[in-house]
């Protein structure tokens with residue numbers, strides 16, 4: 001790929017998603033774009049990129065979608081989910097004891113494994129029994145990922161990534177070679193296509209926001225702006241959960257890591 005083509009794509013991705021394309025990943029980028037080239041009937045990547053410069057929305061959206069990194073797994077970073085079950089949930093239940101309502105957002109939920117992992121924990125902790133209302137919102141920029149998440153149908157390989165056999169049997173129904181999440185768990189999550197670069201107004205105030213392994217791919221400026229919006233959306237007692245290898249840099253003055261270094265809360 002020519003340097004000018006890479007630069008054009010990098011600007012497009014940054015503007016449309018916040019993601020910083022890596023020059024070292026040019027081969028991977030070209031191979032992902034091949035699918036778009038075929039789908040739209042172009043003969044070469046160069047021909048597709050020439051058309052892309054005129055900005056037709058369908059093509060732009062398809063290119064952005066093709067370059068998103070959707071990698072995810074059930075209970076990804078299992079220690080974190082243990083922490084959520086034993087520390088975060090009890091703390092939130094304590095903080096919201098009067099209202100008995102929790103609002104949790106998975107921002108960058110990909111194909112649904114993360115919000116469904118939370119839904120399974122919430123189901124096991126049975127807050128509903130004590131009259132709690134739990135709202136679990138899951139969003140992603142990728143329309144394809146959200147469609148798959150809504151379906152809740154996973155391949156054998158996907159369920160083998162992170163699900164203990166007893167959890168699989170408890171919450172999934174086998175359909176041929178695939179496994180479908182139980183309807184009861186599926187209905188606990190509201191899925192929606194949403195770009196983190198857009199306005200958060202509709203989301204209201206959240207008790208917990210999971211934004212794991214999303215901002216790690218962002219340019220510094222959109223990352224700082226999204227972190228500022230995430231911090232505004234958090235309730236005073238709320239917390240933000242980033243991926244295991246992520247940090248708040250460069251927006252460290254808005255939130256701080258708690259003593260466990262797992263959750264981020266409002267700076268005092």
Ligand SMILES: C[S@@+](CC[C@H](N)C(=O)[O-])C[C@H]1O[C@@H](n2cnc3c(N)ncnc32)[C@H](O)[C@@H]1O
Nearest residue numbers: 017068070071072108110141142195196212213
């Ligand atoms: C690597 S996956 C992480 C999935 C899940 N949070 C996890 O940790 O397993 C990153 C997700 O972020 C989404 N994403 C990237 N840029 C986004 C943006 N600007 N707005 C919303 N989602 C975005 C991608 O589509 C992808 O599904």
